[in-house]
Amino acid sequence: MQRLTGAATVLLIIPALCACVLASGSLTACGTRSERDVVGMILFPGAYIKPSQMLDTMSAISDALAQRQLDLCYSIVQFDFDLPNPIEASKLIRTAIQDLSHESKGSVSPSNTFLAGYSLGAVVASQAFRGTNLQGLIYLAGFIAPSQSKVAEALMAIEIPFISIGGELDGLNRVTKVAFDFFGLEHLLASANSSLERDRLLVSKSVVIIPGANHRSFSTNFTGIAGPFHDFPTSLDPTVAKRLIAKPVADFICAQSQFRNSSYVAALWAYHEASATIVSGYHAARNVDIHGNSSNTCGSLQRAMTQTPPGLQTEIIHHVSPDIVSFAEAHPSAYLGQKDLFLTSYSFLPNLASIFDLPSLPQSPSEVACKMSSQYANPITSTSTLCADANNRIFRTSLLKFLTSEQLDRYSTLGWEVEFRNDSVASSGPTWIASPLLFVADTRARRLHIQAPAL
Numbered sequence: 001m002q003r004l005t006g007a008a009t010v011l012l013i014i015p016a017l018c019a020c021v022l023a024s025g026s027l028t029a030c031g032t033r034s035e036r037d038v039v040g041m042i043l044f045p046g047a048y049i050k051p052s053q054m055l056d057t058m059s060a061i062s063d064a065l066a067q068r069q070l071d072l073c074y075s076i077v078q079f080d081f082d083l084p085n086p087i088e089a090s091k092l093i094r095t096a097i098q099d100l101s102h103e104s105k106g107s108v109s110p111s112n113t114f115l116a117g118y119s120l121g122a123v124v125a126s127q128a129f130r131g132t133n134l135q136g137l138i139y140l141a142g143f144i145a146p147s148q149s150k151v152a153e154a155l156m157a158i159e160i161p162f163i164s165i166g167g168e169l170d171g172l173n174r175v176t177k178v179a180f181d182f183f184g185l186e187h188l189l190a191s192a193n194s195s196l197e198r199d200r201l202l203v204s205k206s207v208v209i210i211p212g213a214n215h216r217s218f219s220t221n222f223t224g225i226a227g228p229f230h231d232f233p234t235s236l237d238p239t240v241a242k243r244l245i246a247k248p249v250a251d252f253i254c255a256q257s258q259f260r261n262s263s264y265v266a267a268l269w270a271y272h273e274a275s276a277t278i279v280s281g282y283h284a285a286r287n288v289d290i291h292g293n294s295s296n297t298c299g300s301l302q303r304a305m306t307q308t309p310p311g312l313q314t315e316i317i318h319h320v321s322p323d324i325v326s327f328a329e330a331h332p333s334a335y336l337g338q339k340d341l342f343l344t345s346y347s348f349l350p351n352l353a354s355i356f357d358l359p360s361l362p363q364s365p366s367e368v369a370c371k372m373s374s375q376y377a378n379p380i381t382s383t384s385t386l387c388a389d390a391n392n393r394i395f396r397t398s399l400l401k402f403l404t405s406e407q408l409d410r411y412s413t414l415g416w417e418v419e420f421r422n423d424s425v426a427s428s429g430p431t432w433i434a435s436p437l438l439f440v441a442d443t444r445a446r447r448l449h450i451q452a453p454a455l
Contacts (some may be wrong), residue, residue: 138330420452
């Protein structure tokens with residue numbers, strides 16, 4: 001049974017539901033059948049995205065839920081000037097809950113309502129849910145962790161179940177950002193004590209990447225804050241893309257109330273494994289050392305620059321400093337034993353603010369600072385100890401060793417050329433520690449220049 005809800009000023013007909021425009025500009029719709037349970041959804045659109053541009057996406061989600069014997073009542077809210085912001089968010093959530101409860105005759109309440117956000121709307125939703133008693137969060141083309149460090153902690157800080165869905169070809173919210181969230185989730189899953197605990201964790205925290213989807217795939221007639229020209233092209237049909245997006249949303253919602261139904265848990269695992277395939281090369285590339293092995297870069301560089309005395313073996317003892325203070329106080333050492341040369345090195349992963357950490361730009365780099373002993377440095381070595389040469393070797397090896405042929409073709413077509421400039425020399429230890437990698441972007445030539453500080 002389809003019901004027209006509210007006193008509508010404008011009627012918009014979509015396949016499964018009748019949506020009405022309320023005085024606020026928000027779109028509310030409710031389709032119910034007596035034999036089905038009902039869930040509610042409040043959606044924050046992206047920047048400069050009108051509620052009507054999210055109707056196709058919401059219709060696809062409604063269809064996917066109907067196939068799983070659930071009905072959907074939703075409200076796509078409208079912010080002033082179509083710009084999601086935390087000032088309006090709480091009031092809009094309260095109003096939307098009241099509207100949904102009224103239109104569903106009390107079937108919808110905060111306890112069975114999900115808050116979804118698209119693009120900038122997802123960023124606002126990530127904070128607006130607190131204190132609302134909503135059942136879950138749905139990120140559409142948004143990212144969770146605000147930085148590259150402490151990602152797992154950021155995921156655990158979200159007290160309610162969530163799913164984050166990103167596009168493989170998203171030109172604004174890059175897959176690199178979603179990969180940070182995915183990597184943090186993998187860490188949490190690996191620490192689970194049992195398969196049941198892993199299942200419960202994945203049901204409450206899922207990160208999914210849709211193959212072939214870009215930023216525009218999540219809405220209709222995208223005219224967002226950066227414009228469509230910043231997005232990557234895709235051959236994926238828009239209707240097909242929205243169905244692919246809707247399926248994990250529906251399975252996530254069903255899994256919250258029907259955890260014992262193994263089919264929904266299995267579906268979430270299938271999405272997880274497919275997403276792991278997409279980001280696997282990226283993760284491996286991040287961890288590769290100068291020889292193309294997945295190990296620590298600083299230890300590998302220490303070994304490469306060391307000339308072992310005749311008849312001895314070199315043992316590298318490497319420490320990862322937990323913070324910048326301990327890294328600053330660390331002193332690399334060299335100890336010559338009877339049979340071994342013991343070298344102690346240190347590394348630190350600084351989370352230095354960089355414009356290239358923003359999701360709207362093509363790069364999302366991580367930095368590794370290395371402290372190594374030069375006491376037994378090889379004066380004549382075929383392995384350069386310049387940071388520029390090490391970085392260049394890591395980058396080129398990563399491209400060839402860890403990217404699939406499809407990913408490599410895509411990088412050749414869409415990626416920027418990367419050039420590593422000669423190291424800059426710091427005048428003192430504190431200056432070197434405080435010096436981040438230097439990135440200079442030549443947008444006209446589509447070339448990125450990277451310069452590392454050395455001491």
